[in-house]
Amino acid sequence: MEIKVLKNILEENESWAEKNQKLFQEKGIFAINLMSAPGSGKTELLNQTIEALKNNTKVAVIEGDVATTEDSERLKRHGIPIIQINTEPFGGECHLEAHLIASALKLLDLNDIDILFIENMGNLVCPAEFKLGVHKNVVLLSVPEGEDKPLKYPQMFRIADLLLINKIDLLPHIEFNREKLLRNVKKIKPRLEVLQISAKKKQGLENWMEWIRTHRS
C-alpha cells in the first residue's frame, strides 16, 4: 500500500514536470535546477551568476526553502523577479515538487525570462527523486563536505548534468583528495562533467558561464 502511494506521488509529479518542460520550450526559457547539501553555496553562486548575466540576459529565480526568505533577500538587490517557495506550511517538505514550480511559474512573466534558476532545498536525497521539468540539473558539492558524497548519495549524482565543486579556495586548509572525489564520481556516473569553482572568491566562474552559454544555445 505505502509503495503504491509513493508511486502515485512520483507519477503525479512527472506529469507536472512534463507540463513545466513544455512551457519552458514554448517560452524559450532555459531552466536550471540547482541542488546541494545545506550550505554548499547555491545562493552565493546565484548571486555571482546573476551579477555576470543580468546586463544582457533576463534572469529569474525560484527559491525553495523550508522556512524564511533569507535566500531571496540576498538576491533582491539584483532587481530580478524572484519567487520564494516555503514548504513549512505544507508539512515541511524537504524537496521541491513540479506542481509547486508550476504554481510559481504562474506568478512570473514568462515572456520576459531567458534563464530561470531554481534553487532547490538543501538536501542531497529527495530533490533527486522529483523531476521539475528543467533542462539541466546542476549539483554543487563544497570541498569541506568530503570526497565520499557521490557514493553516499548516488541518485543525486546520477541525475546531475554538471557537478560544481565549490569553495576550492579552502583547499589549502582542508584535507581533501580531489582525485578520490573524481574516482567516486566516476563510479556513479562515468561521464559527469565537473567544474571547480569558488563562488565567493570568484574563481573558475568563467567556465561555469561558458557552460551556461553552450547549453543554452
Added chain:
Amino acid sequence: MEIKVLKNILEENESWAEKNQKLFQEKGIFAINLMSAPGSGKTELLNQTIEALKNNTKVAVIEGDVATTEDSERLKRHGIPIIQINTEPFGGECHLEAHLIASALKLLDLNDIDILFIENMGNLVCPAEFKLGVHKNVVLLSVPEGEDKPLKYPQMFRIADLLLINKIDLLPHIEFNREKLLRNVKKIKPRLEVLQISAKKKQGLENWMEWIRTHRS
C-alpha cells in the same frame, strides 16, 4: 487523504520510538541521535568520541546512510559493535525511522552496551520529524555551512538538546559570524546548549565528553 497517510506514518513511528525508549531504560543504555547536513563531521566526531570512551565504556553505533558502508568502515578499527542501515533498498528514504532502529537493536547484545550512538542520514529536514526513542538529540553544524541554518531548518534546531559547532579550525579562513549564528539559534530555541569543537583537530572535545558524562548519569 495524503495528510492522513503522513499522520499515520508519524503515529506509527512514535509508537516504535516509545518501544525503543523503554528498551534503552530497561537495559541502562544512554542513546544519542546524531544529526546534521551531509559532510558536517558526524562520523569524524564519532571516531574521536569512541576513541576517548572505549577503554572504560561499552559503545555501540547504528549507522544510517542511503547507500554504502563507508561510515561503518571508518569506525570498524575500534572493534565495537556497528549496525549499518542502508535505506536505498527501501526507496532511498532520507531519514531513519524508529522501526529501523528497533530492527537494528535486535542485532545488538543490549546487555553489553553503555552508550549507543545513532548516526542519522545527512539531512537537516526529515530526521527532525521522526523520533527514534533516544535520550538526546545532538545536532552538528559545521562552520562552512553558514550562520543562517537555524532559521532555514527550524525544526531540527527546535528538537535539538545540544548544538555542536564543528570545524572551528576553519574560522580563520572563512567568513563566519559566530554572534549572528548564536542570535539565530536564540530565535528558534532560546536555551539550546552550544559547544564549539573541531573533531578533526581535537579541539573542544573535553567539553563534549563532559556533556556526555553529565547527561548519562
